[in-house]
Structures are given as structure tokens and as C-alpha cells.
Amino acid sequence: MPTALVTGASRGLGAVFADRLARRGIDLVLVARDRDGLERTAATVRGHGAVAEVLVADLADPDARASVELRLSDADRPVDMLVNNAGFEVSDEFVNSELRDLQTQIDTNITAVMSLTHSALPGMIARGSGSVINVASFAGYLPSPGSSYASTKAWVLAFTDTMAASLAGSGVGMIALCPGRMLTGKHKAPDSPSPLWLEPAAVVEQCLRDLERGRTLCTPGWIYRTVVGTLEMPRRSLRAAAKLAGRGRTQGRRPKAGTQHDTQSLTRSPSLNGAA
Numbered sequence: 001m002p003t004a005l006v007t008g009a010s011r012g013l014g015a016v017f018a019d020r021l022a023r024r025g026i027d028l029v030l031v032a033r034d035r036d037g038l039e040r041t042a043a044t045v046r047g048h049g050a051v052a053e054v055l056v057a058d059l060a061d062p063d064a065r066a067s068v069e070l071r072l073s074d075a076d077r078p079v080d081m082l083v084n085n086a087g088f089e090v091s092d093e094f095v096n097s098e099l100r101d102l103q104t105q106i107d108t109n110i111t112a113v114m115s116l117t118h119s120a121l122p123g124m125i126a127r128g129s130g131s132v133i134n135v136a137s138f139a140g141y142l143p144s145p146g147s148s149y150a151s152t153k154a155w156v157l158a159f160t161d162t163m164a165a166s167l168a169g170s171g172v173g174m175i176a177l178c179p180g181r182m183l184t185g186k187h188k189a190p191d192s193p194s195p196l197w198l199e200p201a202a203v204v205e206q207c208l209r210d211l212e213r214g215r216t217l218c219t220p221g222w223i224y225r226t227v228v229g230t231l232e233m234p235r236r237s238l239r240a241a242a243k244l245a246g247r248g249r250t251q252g253r254r255p256k257a258g259t260q261h262d263t264q265s266l267t268r269s270p271s272l273n274g275a276a
Helices: 012-023 035-047 062-072 099-127 148-166 200-212 222-251
Strands: 003-007 027-032 052-056 081-084 130-135 172-177
Touching: 003 012, 003 062, 003 099, 012 027, 012 035, 012 081, 012 200, 027 035, 035 052, 052 062, 062 099, 081 099, 099 130, 099 148, 099 172, 130 148, 130 200, 148 172, 172 200
Parallel strands: 003 027, 003 081, 027 052, 081 130, 130 172
Antiparallel strands: none
């Protein structure tokens, strides 16, 4: 069975990712600081017949993070999917925040995403299959004034965009999940239904479907999707122009003796069963 490693898996969206992946027959490596929460998620995963490995680690701590990096790079126990879900939010405006908290936010939301992805990708590329899901936020597009948290999520969006382009044709997919407000219990939910509030299970399922389709950005919810689609228009135009320019540069080149052109689709999508 394929294996997925999910960070921040003790509760919220991470626990939902673990549940939905286990339902699809995928074994889990569950990472978070809270052992009790991880054990609850593990029990749910095992209830679906999947294997659950618990790895307690604070991703803001370099030594603890190193243990997760080692697990991801273990060739004898390959990880087929990495879900960078763990996040830390400093809610105060930047000038009123403690520097220590701001650094923890960067270490969790940026450094951990970068280092864990760096550990996971070589094995995935060598096997010709795999996927990485980076959980960003709608705040990365439209931040509230003085939000340092939003700037870290904007980095996640930019990182995913550039890395996904470099992985084209490798059999490895990468997608940024950009949700708005979710009914995870973290925030007070509205008294009446609202399209601004999303069900976590629906968010995860949309993300997994978009990943299978070879997409590099998932924005659940029609309101959020409309706004992001408008904001993304200039970037899509630039990507298309760059792709056309790249094709123009390569069309006139003759392949070297003994080599063949890569005929894989640039939108090749790795499936969730571990096969490309």
C-alpha cells in the first residue's frame, strides 16, 4: 500500500486529510506536537484498515524536524505523498507581535515546508511518482492589514507555483491548497449557513480530485475560487507566454544521437495509488 505523511495531523484539516486518505487505502505517517491528538487520529486511520505510524515532532524545532526529514528520505520505507499541513498563526499585527512568535511562525509555515519537501522529492523523482500538497490560505492572496501569517502563506503559494513547474514530466505532482474559512472549530462558526464557511471534508476531497487532474492550485468554495481566479489571471497569462517561448526555443533543436524527446504530458498527474 502507498504511504502518505501528514503534518499537523492531530486535529483540524490534518486529521481530515488522514481520515480521507485512509479511506482510499493509503497508510499514514502522522506528525504533530500533540501525542494524544495523534493517537486519536491514528485510531480513526486504523479503523479504516490502514497502517498509522505516529511521529511526535515540533516542526519549529530543528532537531525534531530532522527526525521527520529522515523518515521522508528513508528509501526502505518510501513516502508517496507529503501533506505539508502544519501551521502556526500569530494573530497580532506585526508591530505588536513577539519576535519569538514570529520566528516560530516562519519556522513552521516556511522552513518546515521547504525542508520536508526537500527531503521527500529526491526519492519521489527517482521512483517517477509521488505528490506534495502544500496547505496555503486565501489570506495569502488578500491579507488583513499587518498580517505576518498571510505573508508566510503567500510564500507557500509562490513556492508551489515555481516547484510544480520544475517537476513537469517527472511523474511527481505538487499542488497548493488555498482554503478560506473552515468549520474546524478553530474559529467561531456563523449561526446560519454561509458560503464563506467550508466543510473540511469537502475541502480535502476537492484538493485530492484537483491533484489527480494535474492541477497546481486548489481553491474550494465558489466565492474564494472566483476571487482567486481573477487575481490569478495575469500570472496565468505570463505562464502561458513563458511556455510558448520555451517551446519556440526547443522546436529548432535537433536531439543528440542516442536520445529521444520526452513525450510525457506536462500536466501528467500521479495517482493516489502510488503509480504515476
